[in-house]
Amino acid sequence: MSPDAAPILEVSGVVKRFGGFHALDGLSFHVSPGEILGLVGPNGSGKTTAINVISGLYAPDAGSVSFAQTQVGGMASHKLVHLGINRTFQVPKPFMSLTVKQNVEVARTYGGATDKSPPMADLLEEYRLADVANRPASDLTNAQQKMLDLVRALATQPKLLLLDELAAGLNPTELDWIAGRIKALAQGGLAIIVVEHLMGFIEQITDRVIVMNAGKEIFEGTLAVAVKVPQVIEVFLGGEHAA
Amino acid sequence: MPDTVRHYLFIAVPLLVVLAVAPSVYNNHLLLFNFVIFFILAQGVNIIYGFTGYLPFGYVGFFGAGAYGFAIMVMHLNAPAPLAVLVGGAVAVVLGLILTPLLRLSGAYFSIANLAAALAVLHLIANPALEQITKGPYGVALNGTFNPTMAYAGGILILALTLGIVVYLKNSSFGLALQAVREDSFSASMSGVSVVRMRTIAWRASALVAGLAGGVFAWYVSVFYPDNVFSADFSIFAIVFALFGGVATISGPLIGVIILYGIYNLIGFTTPQYFQLIYGLLIMALVLFLPAGLVSLATRRGWNVP
Numbered sequence: 001m002s003p004d005a006a007p008i009l010e011v012s013g014v015v016k017r018f019g020g021f022h023a024l025d026g027l028s029f030h031v032s033p034g035e036i037l038g039l040v041g042p043n044g045s046g047k048t049t050a051i052n053v054i055s056g057l058y059a060p061d062a063g064s065v066s067f068a069q070t071q072v073g074g075m076a077s078h079k080l081v082h083l084g085i086n087r088t089f090q091v092p093k094p095f096m097s098l099t100v101k102q103n104v105e106v107a108r109t110y111g112g113a114t115d116k117s118p119p120m121a122d123l124l125e126e127y128r129l130a131d132v133a134n135r136p137a138s139d140l141t142n143a144q145q146k147m148l149d150l151v152r153a154l155a156t157q158p159k160l161l162l163l164d165e166l167a168a169g170l171n172p173t174e175l176d177w178i179a180g181r182i183k184a185l186a187q188g189g190l191a192i193i194v195v196e197h198l199m200g201f202i203e204q205i206t207d208r209v210i211v212m213n214a215g216k217e218i219f220e221g222t223l224a225v226a227v228k229v230p231q232v233i234e235v236f237l238g239g240e241h242a243a
Numbered sequence: 244m245p246d247t248v249r250h251y252l253f254i255a256v257p258l259l260v261v262l263a264v265a266p267s268v269y270n271n272h273l274l275l276f277n278f279v280i281f282f283i284l285a286q287g288v289n290i291i292y293g294f295t296g297y298l299p300f301g302y303v304g305f306f307g308a309g310a311y312g313f314a315i316m317v318m319h320l321n322a323p324a325p326l327a328v329l330v331g332g333a334v335a336v337v338l339g340l341i342l343t344p345l346l347r348l349s350g351a352y353f354s355i356a357n358l359a360a361a362l363a364v365l366h367l368i369a370n371p372a373l374e375q376i377t378k379g380p381y382g383v384a385l386n387g388t389f390n391p392t393m394a395y396a397g398g399i400l401i402l403a404l405t406l407g408i409v410v411y412l413k414n415s416s417f418g419l420a421l422q423a424v425r426e427d428s429f430s431a432s433m434s435g436v437s438v439v440r441m442r443t444i445a446w447r448a449s450a451l452v453a454g455l456a457g458g459v460f461a462w463y464v465s466v467f468y469p470d471n472v473f474s475a476d477f478s479i480f481a482i483v484f485a486l487f488g489g490v491a492t493i494s495g496p497l498i499g500v501i502i503l504y505g506i507y508n509l510i511g512f513t514t515p516q517y518f519q520l521i522y523g524l525l526i527m528a529l530v531l532f533l534p535a536g537l538v539s540l541a542t543r544r545g546w547n548v549p
Contacts, residue, residue, distance in 0.1 A: 057429060077432035086433060095426035097491075098419070106423045109416040111435035149430075156435055 005032040008191045009054070009160055014063035014073070016049055016215075023049040025215035026063065033159065036182065036192045038202040038223065041212035042235055047195045048090060050212070051162045054193075055087045056080045067160065082112050084159035088166055090195075092145035094137035094152070100124065101133045103148055104155050111156025120155070127151050127181070143170055160191045167201045179205050199223065211235070247414045250549050254493050255406040258282070262399055272391060274508060276463055279398040281504050283456040284481035285488075285496035286405045291449035292482070293490030294412050295442055296425035297346065300354040300478055301361030304342075305335040305450045307473035309457025311368050314383045315376065324388040328397055328458035335454020338364065339447045346442050361473065369469035382468035385461065394463035401459055405452045409493050412445075413549065421445055422491065480504070487529050489536025492548050498537055 007030035016024040024046045031037040039047045052058050054065060059074030066072065072080055095103050104120050107113075124130045127147040132140060137148060146166055153161060163182070167175055175198075182205050186192050196202050202209060203223050211219035211226055213235040219226050226232050244252075262282075265275050284306065292298050312334030316327035345356050371379040412418030421441050423431040428438045457472060464471075488499025506525070510518045533539055538548040 055433065076437075077429070078435050078437045081433055081435040089430070093427045093430040095423045095430065097426060098422060102419055103423075105416065106420050106431070106436065107434035110420055152430070152434060 005034060007032050008068055009193075010064075010066045011050070011054070012064050012066075014050070014053060014060045014065060016046075016053055016058055017061050022215050024053065024060070027212070027216050028063075029210045029217055029220065031160070031191045031193055033189050033191050034186055035208065036186045036194060036206045038206035038209035039193055039195045039212060040197075040199070040202060040209055040223075040226075045212040045235075046215040047212055048164055049215075051087060051164050051193070051195060054160075055085060055162055078110070081156050081158075084157070085162070086111075086153035086156050086158035086160070087162035088146065088149040088153055088164055090164045090168075092142065092149045094140070094145050094148045096138040097136055099134050099136055100129055100140070100148055103137055104151055107152045107155040113155060113157065117155070117157055123151050123154060143174060146170075154185075158190065160193070161185065162193045162195075164195045165197065166194070167196055167198050175201060245414075246549070247410060250410045250413065250493055251407075254497070254549060255403065255410060258406070258497060259399055259403055262402070263396075266392075266395065272395065276391070276395050276398060278500065278504060279395070279402055280456055280460055281480060281484060281500045282497060283398070283402050283405050283452055284477060285484040285500050286402075286409050287449050287452040287456070288481045288485040289409060289490050289492075289496045290405075290412065290452070291445055292485065293492070293496075294418060294421040294425060295445045297357075297442070297446070298354045298482065299357045299449070300482070301357035301359070302449075302453060302481055303473055303475060303477040304357070304361030304364045305338060305453035306457035306460070306477050307361070307368070307469070308338045308364055309335045309454030310461035310467065310472040311377060311383075311457075311469075312454065313458040313461040314378075314385060317385050317388050318378075318383065319376075321387075324390065324393065324462050325397065327388070328401075328455060328462060331458025331461065332451050332455035335450045335457065336447050338454075339450030343443055343446065346439075346446060358478075361478070365469055365473035368473075377469075380469060382466065382471075383461075385465045388462060389465040391463055394459055397459045397462065398456070401452065401455045404455070406493070408448055408452070413491075413493050417441075483526060486536055487526075489538030489542075489548070492538050494549055495536050495538045502537075 010030045012028045014024050014027045015022065027046065027050055039050060041047055053060050056075055056077035064071060064073055067083060067085060104123065108120060124133050127150060129144060129147055129151060132144065137145060140148060150166065167178060170178060179201060182192060194206060206223065208221065209223050209226055210217045211232050219229055219232050262279060266272055269275065288299065288302060309331035312331035313327040316322040316330045342360050345353055348356055368377045369380045373379055412421065420436045423434060423436060424438050424441050432438050461467065484499035484503050485496040487503050488497065489495030507522060510521055541548050
């Protein structure tokens with residue numbers, strides 16, 4: 001990662017309310033091409049909401065989201081996909097009755113794949129789905145469905161990839177392997193935001209983390225520094241550990 | 244041979260040919276015509292339910308709107324029947340446009356709202372205050388255009404169009420994207436698919452074929468009341484036939500119509516006293532044992548059913 005690279009995504013002062021609850025309460029951060037940013041925080045701190053706002057599922061109630069110098073807050077998801085934003089889901093959401101190949105085919109056809117896009121066979125091979133290419137997605141294991149989600153996202157050639165708990169439920173061997181894949185994607189120039197509870201995994205792959213609590217960022221920097229900051233310790237472990 | 248061509252050659256063309264020659268060897272012309280109508284309506288349900296997941300309980304609204312579109316063109320403008328049939332299709336598409344906001348609803352809410360919409364259209368047309376335009380509840384008599392032979396031919400043309408749409412959906416990336424929307428609309432939009440656009444196109448295509456079927460039905464029967472062409476039986480039969488065969492396939496709804504409408508008429512002729520009992524049991528058996536339709540007997544074994 002080059003620290004000087006101009007950010008591709010800038011989130012500033014984003015507010016998202018559900019009734020009276022402020023899921024996001026003035027969240028600001030940025031991420032640059034080639035960088036892997038970790039989004040960590042206790043349950044309910046707004047990590048997934050942040051991903052949902054950036055990927056167009058929710059429109060922000062206030063603040064701005066700018067992607068490659070374009071204001072994208074509240075834009076329809078399929079348009080964001082065409083601009084170069086994509087994501088995976090905490091609970092994988094493939095098209096269950098369609099085959100693995102058909103799943104990827106939809107994303108290639110409608111997500112703006114070009115001649116330069118990686119061929120489908122390569123993508124399936126790379127993410128260990130080649131053997132099940134002609135099976136319906138409903139036949140896949142949870143880990144395979146997660147990979148299919150990722151391949152679906154990659155087939156649209158994103159510039160920014162949001163990974164919502166991709167690692168949860170993978171075994172240690174799979175974790176090492178997927179960590180390698182994610183790093184390789186970042187080296188190819190992709191900006192990646194990782195939401196994850198597994199701190200070892202975050203440590204292994206991220207360049208920088210944002211620690212969130214109650215809908216806003218309370219720390220930005222490396223994970224190694226974060227774990228020494230009293231405020232961070234307090235939200236994760238409770239006040240008595242912070243002293 | 245590409246799948247599209249095979250599907251036309253081995254499913255659509257044989258069916259159309261059989262239906263075209265059937266009147267010369269079988270003399271119950273009305274029964275054959277009803278088969279054509281139900282082939283169209285079952286495939287129309289297939290387009291909207293099979294490919295997008297919206298179950299239209301008020302599907303007959305489009306059919307009735309098409310029938311009255313035909314009747315008004317003939318009564319007030321003396322339009323030739325084929326033109327009036329096309330207008331019937333157009334009227335249904337306009338009704339589909341007006342009802343587009345229903346697509347914001349999902350599951351049973353959509354089905355109920357659609358049913359209510361069909362009833363609203365029925366009572367608008369059957370309103371005595373509109374007698375000058377629609378003849379209200381007193382029904383229409385269109386003696387001038389009565390021509391069952393031509394109407395039957397028109398029905399076959401409309402069936403050909405409908406089959407063309409379904410074969411296209413089954414084999415195109417557009418149809419694949421529709422199915423993706425049906426499976427998970429947010430994942431579909433994250434694949435770059437414009438979900439709203441896809442749904443409205445399928446909705447209008449489905450409305451179009453039902454409207455054309457309504458128009459050609461009006462042409463064929465020439466005398467009818469609002470309650471006839473807005474009868475809930477049309478919606479229910481079309482849905483049951485499509486589901487019985489298996490939706491999101493080309494052959495499923497056709498098989499459903501052949502078997503169920505065939506049995507329906509067979510029991511109706513031979514043992515009418517047991518009719519509703521046998522028919523009801525058959526449908527219950529279907530829901531219990533084959534919820535994904537007859538074609539699932541094959542797809543379960545990994546066979547691909549066109």
